[in-house]
Amino acid sequence: MKHTTPILTVTALTAGALLALASPLAASAHVSATPTSTAAGSSIVLTFSTAHGCEGSSTTQMTIDIPESILSVSPTINPGWTVEKINVDLATPIDDGHGNEITTRVGQVSYTATTPLPDGFRDTFALSLQLPAEAEGETLEFPVLQTCEVGETNWSESTIDGEDEPALPAPFITLTAATGDEHGHSNTDAETVATHDDTTAIATDTTTASDDVLARVLGAGGLVVGAISIVLAITARRKQTV
Template structure:
């Protein structure tokens, strides 16, 4: 085998391995269960959270999704948006510390939502929308631990919490960041002007839709950039090999 053929073969192998690594990393990142938008203002009222559940299995479908809502910093006034093909079961829990609101004292809050009956197949994802009346104003983040059950009985536990300064865990739980009021968060401010619940919910849904589109565009551009980089590496390898061939 000539030196030129050997160089070309090595260059092609390196490029193929690099491409495989890029696609594997991208696939792993996109397979996480996430919540959208990623942030809201503390104490925000009348908004919508969308839990995005992708199917990461090649030979099984997602048939059950369980989202656990925190009760130490409860989300108040939770309502589930009807999802075609899916049935939602809402579980409430008595709060250890009741929450005082303008409408009275709240002693119970939703602690779990379970969706069953539908299927998320390979290469697909499903958004599960949950409306809320008010978010807590006494914490900086809410963690929504999630269980994803597949048709083959496999259960993926998205329950790991990221530590400051540490790498992202293998199965991270969806996290909603709560920002200071007026800091440009996605949600409405708890002390904002009086608007109807329906109008606020529509605005939040539009924000969520925009967020989803931005995520898709950013991810597509990111992958495209990585692919172009790999192709550039491959082209450079061929150019070097041709140069060596002509000089020999």
């Protein structure tokens, strides 16, 4: 019986240490994409978020690849970042339905930080775009190259059903059936997506990353276990001195 309290104390201290270590690991969330809609043919605002740098190094640039089936993108101006649309040639020019020929599309959107984003601080990047029509069930990937002051992280690996999540998964969305209410837009790929006034557009973050929630839960658990450990340690010492 004399050894029971010290053993419990060591166990509690160990558990508290493990939970404290788990908190920063859980906070290392992937780059994620949150759509306002996934219906084929709909106009959406797709919001990308990141909460960490490259192994602790501050983020200086986020470059988002746009799938070939998306022909036009309107990036939201983000305070503290400059933004650039990078055009690429279409393999086959298409008619926009008004007698004009479209020969290029936005292949990438690149945000560059005016001041590097420190590791552990969260920011979001919102793109207005139109999803391709008649693409129900298709998965669209948006690989993101995260460049930091030291090193870079290429979030470009495909997530495959039935397999373990890759180490560096590309953000993606899976298109659902068209709802018939695509905000009045045509279902042709050549239709120009809706634009917005960059001076009033607001990128609204509609979700809280599950990894952030897990980190908070683990962090709170670590504090509780740590407090219990201190009480047990004090109690053990008092019993030993009696």
